Amino acid sequence: xxxxxxxxxxxxxxALIRLNRPQALNAxxxxxxxxxxxxxxxxxxxxxxxxxxxTGSEKAFxxxxxxxxxxxxTFPGVxxxxxxxxxEAVTTIRKPVIAAVSGFALGGGCELAMMxxxxxxxxxxxFGQPEINLGIIPGAGGTQRLTRAVGKSKxxxxxxxxxxxxxxxxxxAGLVARIVPAAxxxxxxxxxxxxxxxxxxxxxxxxxxxxxxxxxxxLREGVRFERGVFYALFATEDQKEGMGAFAEKRKPxxxxx
Ligand code: CO8
Numbered sequence: 568x569x570x571x572x573x574x575x576x577x578x579x580x581x582a583l584i585r586l587n588r589p590q591a592l593n594a595x596x597x598x599x600x601x602x603x604x605x606x607x608x609x610x611x612x613x614x615x616x617x618x619x620x621x622t623g624s625e626k627a628f629x630x631x632x633x634x635x636x637x638x639x640x641t642f643p644g645v646x647x648x649x650x651x652x653x654x655e656a657v658t659t660i661r662k663p664v665i666a667a668v669s670g671f672a673l674g675g676g677c678e679l680a681m682m683x684x685x686x687x688x689x690x691x692x693x694f695g696q697p698e699i700n701l702g703i704i705p706g707a708g709g710t711q712r713l714t715r716a717v718g719k720s721k722x723x724x725x726x727x728x729x730x731x732x733x734x735x736x737x738x739x740a741g742l743v744a745r746i747v748p749a750a751x752x753x754x755x756x757x758x759x760x761x762x763x764x765x766x767x768x769x770x771x772x773x774x775x776x777x778x779x780x781x782x783x784x785x786l787r788e789g790v791r792f793e794r795g796v797f798y799a800l801f802a803t804e805d806q807k808e809g810m811g812a813f814a815e816k817r818k819p820x821x822x823x824x
Contacts, residue, residue, distance in 0.1 A: 572599035575606050578757050580617040580764035580824070582610040585624075592630035593623045595654070595675045604656035611660045617764030617771070617824060619660065620756045621683060622667040623676075625749060628692070631674025634701065651707050657682045663763050663775055667756035668692045669749055673731070678707040681716065684775055686742060687756045688734040689749035694742060695731035715782055716742045767805035767821040 574585040584606050586593040593599075603621075610616045623629055640650065657664055657679065666672075666683035673695045680686050680694075696709040704710060705726060714722035717740040725732065737743040747755045763771055773796040780792045800806050805821045812819035 570602045570606065572596070573602045573606060575610075577616065579761060580615060581757055581760040582606075582613070582616045582619045583753075583757070584610075584619065584621045586622070586629055589624055589626075591633060591635075592627035592671060593676065594631060594633040594635075595629050595679065596633040596636045600654045600656070604653070607656050607660050607664075611662055616662065617768070618663045618665065618760035620665045620667055620753075620760050621657070621679070622753060622756065623669065623672075625689075625691070626670040627676070628666070628668040628670060628672040629676030629679060630671045631676050631697070632707075654679075654707055655682065661772055661775075663760070663771060665756050665760055667752050668694075668743075669752050671695075671731075674698055674705065674709070675707055678705060678709045678712070681708060681712040681742070684778075685744040685759075686737075687752065687759065688737060688743045688746050689752040690734050690746055691749045692734040692737065692743070692746075693731040694725075694734075694737050695729065696726050697729035697731075699727060700729045712782075713742070716740070764824065765821070766824070767803065767809065768823045769803050769805060770800060770809075773800065 572586070572588050574587050576583050584603060586599065588594060588599060607619065610619050654675070664683045666680040666686045668680050668686055669689035669691055671693050672680045674697055677694050677696055696705045696713060698705050698709070710722070710726055713725065721740050724730070732740070734743060734746045738746050777793045777796055780789045803823065805823050808821055809819045
């Protein structure tokens with residue numbers, strides 16, 4: 568499938584999706600989000616793919632939803648078509664999704680990065696929820712995922728003032744998993760994805776599910792969920808292989824990758 572607003576490629580068992588609207592700093596429009604949803608669903612179905620990396624350009628991961636496309640929308644219109652609902656495809660993907668962020672990740676761009684399972688940032692990355700400057704508020708989880716990631720006070724600071732935070736501040740605040748020099752960003756993200764691709768598929772899928780449950784439920788329910796899937800993994804051949812390999816002092820060769 569040829570896409571116009573994204574570029575896709577594969578590196579071993581990792582799929583790479585690059586946002587590709589350089590003239591608009593990768594602003595997220597309906598067409599781009601539809602293409603991304605289609606690419607994500609295809610890679611999620613593909614047994615040869617173990618993890619997905621989403622990235623932008625050096626200047627911008629994505630500078631937000633496309634303001635020019637959005638500006639004439641109306642309340643009845645956005646309500647009727649559930650404007651943002653269809654933009655959340657990344658949250659439905661079973662395989663790990665890594666956001667490799669360089670430059671601006673603003674508004675919907677920051678929200679897209681936060682929908683991914685982890686954010687690896689270049690030292691030039693800038694995160695922000697500047698919607699308040701446009702007479703709106705974040706609409707794709709910015710007030711929710713950001714608050715859970717960085718806490719109330721910093722989320723209020725960012726959402727109410729619209730200021731940007733740099734990569735260092737984002738890492739200190741817990742939004743970002745690691746920071747690397749801009750030139751190494753993609754290689755680092757692909758390395759992390761490749762490492763995940765060598766592990767047991769059922770372990771990876773359930774580990775992702777279990778961490779995500781922590782965002783959506785109580786501690787008691789989350790621990791109950793974790794225990795259920797932890798016990799269930801003892802039914803897999805990869806658990807026998809992983810523990811057997813440790814005991815035999817050799818590298819495990821997981822079958823369900
Ligand atoms: N939408 C449309 N076009 C954009 C956007 C955008 N968000 N951001 C940049 N562009 C365009 C500019 O209009 C410009 O186009 P042109 O050359 O035709 O004038 C081009 O990209 C380059 O931009 P700048 O000249 O402004 O570049 P600078 O380096 O001077 O500035 C900034 C970079 C600071 C990033 C600046 O472009 C900016 O402030 N952009 C807007 C940031 C913003 O407000 N983002 C929030 C948008 S609202 C939103 O995201 C709501 C989320 C809803 C849910 C989304 C679900 C995923």
